[in-house]
Amino acid sequence: xxxxxxxxxxxxxxxxxxxxxxxERITEGLTPNTYSFNVRFTPADATHYSTVDCMxxxxxxxxxxxxxxxxxxxxxxxxxxVSLSATAQTTVRFEVSNSEVATxxxxxxxxxxxxxxxxxxxxxxxxxYQQATDTIKGVVIAKIDPVVSQWPAATLxxxxxxxxxxxxxxxxxxxxxxxxxTITTAHLDAVKTAGVYTYQVKFVPDNGEQFNTVxxxxxxxxxEASQTISWENAxxxxxxxxxxxxxxxxxSGLAVExxxxxxxxxxxxxxxxxxxxxxxxxxxxxxxxQAGEAGKYAAAExxxxxxxxxxxxxxxxxxxxxxxxxxxRKVLRDGVLYILRGGMCYDINGRLIGxx
Numbered sequence: 001x002x003x004x005x006x007x008x009x010x011x012x013x014x015x016x017x018x019x020x021x022x023x024e025r026i027t028e029g030l031t032p033n034t035y036s037f038n039v040r041f042t043p044a045d046a047t048h049y050s051t052v053d054c055m056x057x058x059x060x061x062x063x064x065x066x067x068x069x070x071x072x073x074x075x076x077x078x079x080x081x082v083s084l085s086a087t088a089q090t091t092v093r094f095e096v097s098n099s100e101v102a103t104x105x106x107x108x109x110x111x112x113x114x115x116x117x118x119x120x121x122x123x124x125x126x127x128x129y130q131q132a133t134d135t136i137k138g139v140v141i142a143k144i145d146p147v148v149s150q151w152p153a154a155t156l157x158x159x160x161x162x163x164x165x166x167x168x169x170x171x172x173x174x175x176x177x178x179x180x181x182t183i184t185t186a187h188l189d190a191v192k193t194a195g196v197y198t199y200q201v202k203f204v205p206d207n208g209e210q211f212n213t214v215x216x217x218x219x220x221x222x223x224e225a226s227q228t229i230s231w232e233n234a235x236x237x238x239x240x241x242x243x244x245x246x247x248x249x250x251x252s253g254l255a256v257e258x259x260x261x262x263x264x265x266x267x268x269x270x271x272x273x274x275x276x277x278x279x280x281x282x283x284x285x286x287x288x289x290q291a292g293e294a295g296k297y298a299a300a301e302x303x304x305x306x307x308x309x310x311x312x313x314x315x316x317x318x319x320x321x322x323x324x325x326x327x328x329r330k331v332l333r334d335g336v337l338y339i340l341r342g343g344m345c346y347d348i349n350g351r352l353i354g355x356x
Contacts, residue, residue, distance in 0.1 A: 031127060173207075179200070239311065269352075289302045
């Protein structure tokens, strides 16, 4: 500060006149301090009054300073970094209001989690300037959405449910896939037929303070289940006239069908009683099949049994009759092939239709 050009305005007199500096130091720059300067009063009536000198104390205070920011605090998230920059008449340093949300290393502002924080610039006090502060209030730090490049997919067979699915895609972030909020227990337990389905899933990051939970879709492909045919203690031989209970079962629980080679010559299927009837000496192949059910089970591999039919007890009237050579004919009626044997009519699977 300088006093040059300044005129003392204070002081009281009983006569008219004016005050003026009477000190050579008024042309010097003054640093903050308290000074004593000579002031002279010159009366207007110099004939009757003398000029008077006196001492005046002058206090020079430190100047205020202004802080100007160069940094921007818009559209920030937890992965953002802000280079802090502000100018003032003295050196500027920076602070944050919440060190759990943000931290400053040197002049670099980084974020630890989502939240709101104030950023403060502090201009240092010096011999000439007072300390100054300027605060950017309410800096918002948002979470980010983790990028999921591949959502889970799974293939099930009919009979399995979503509860059997393990969502195992390896994400780019630490966390886990879970079924989405729209998936209920009913969805998890439902048995669906073969097809391709989509269900809501979500990725839940381990670091929930930095990352949002994001939602997508899992593709679930359901295929028809395989099935097998089994027959415990299946027959390998019998005698003419024997009736063998047909006891093959499919693992699916669906009904099986039977048919024989050499239809009507050596054996026939009694569908009404679910039995194989041995008619004549020879060998047959008994086929058991299950054609499957659309959307649920694929066709089973056919079970084929080779059964040897031996001559029966000739003392039995029924078996003696069965051992006789009986003519077998194939006829086509209305486009359908039938087998005629011994006055009876059979379909091509050996099932008895009725009298010829």
